[in-house]
Structure formats: C-alpha cells, structure tokens
Amino acid sequence: MGYKTITKNLYCKNCQKNVKATAEEKDINHILHLILSVLTVGIWLIVWIFISLGINKQDNEFNCVECGNKVLTKGQKVKNIILLIFALAFIGILIFLALKMGVIGL
Numbered sequence: 001m002g003y004k005t006i007t008k009n010l011y012c013k014n015c016q017k018n019v020k021a022t023a024e025e026k027d028i029n030h031i032l033h034l035i036l037s038v039l040t041v042g043i044w045l046i047v048w049i050f051i052s053l054g055i056n057k058q059d060n061e062f063n064c065v066e067c068g069n070k071v072l073t074k075g076q077k078v079k080n081i082i083l084l085i086f087a088l089a090f091i092g093i094l095i096f097l098a099l100k101m102g103v104i105g106l
C-alpha cells in the first residue's frame with residue numbers, strides 16, 4: 001500500500017507557534033473493505049463509504065517539522081466520536097441479525 005505525505009500548518013505545543021507539520025497518508029485498502037463488506041452482508045459498506053469520503057484524512061498523525069513532536073488536528077476528536085457511534089451501531093446490527101437468524105437465542 002502506498003503512502004503520500006501531506007503538509008498542514010498547525011500549532012505545535014512544543015515550539016509554541018504555528019509550524020509546518022507533515023503526515024503520511026495511507027491509501028485506502030479497498031480489497032480489505034470489499035472482503036469485510038462481503039463477510040458482513042454489505043453492512044461494512046457504510047464504513048467503507050465513510051472512509052472513502054475522506055473523513056479519516058483528519059486522523060493522520062502530524063509531526064512538527066521543527067521538533068518532531070506530534071501535533072493534534074481538530075478533526076481527531078470528532079472522528080473518534082463518529083467512529084465510536086459507528087462501531088456501536090455496527091455491533092448492534094450484528095447482534096440484531098444474529099438474533100433474527102437464530103444464531104444466538106435468548
């Protein structure tokens with residue numbers, strides 16, 4: 001899988017100023033997502049679309065070019081909350097389907 005470097009102007013706590021920060025951006029592993037989508041009868045498509053839309057681009061680890069410190073972007077907190085909601089919904093759907101199909105009984 002390939003990487004590309006992206007640069008942003010972000011505030012570095014260590015340098016106490018706005019600095020250039022770089023991050024490696026991962027290519028989306030579409031084959032993995034395809035496999036997951038098939039395995040989950042299409043439910044994973046939601047996550048795949050979500051990732052493809054580029055929301056994960058906020059999640060790159062940016063490092064200050066001057067001191068090398070990790071610099072956080074604003075999008076990271078929001079993204080974590082959205083991912084948590086997705087994960088919970090996903091687990092809920094799986095349990096619901098398992099109950100429907102009689103895989104697990106109450």
Ligand SMILES: [Zn+2]
Nearest residue numbers: 012015064067
């Ligand atoms: Zn710095």
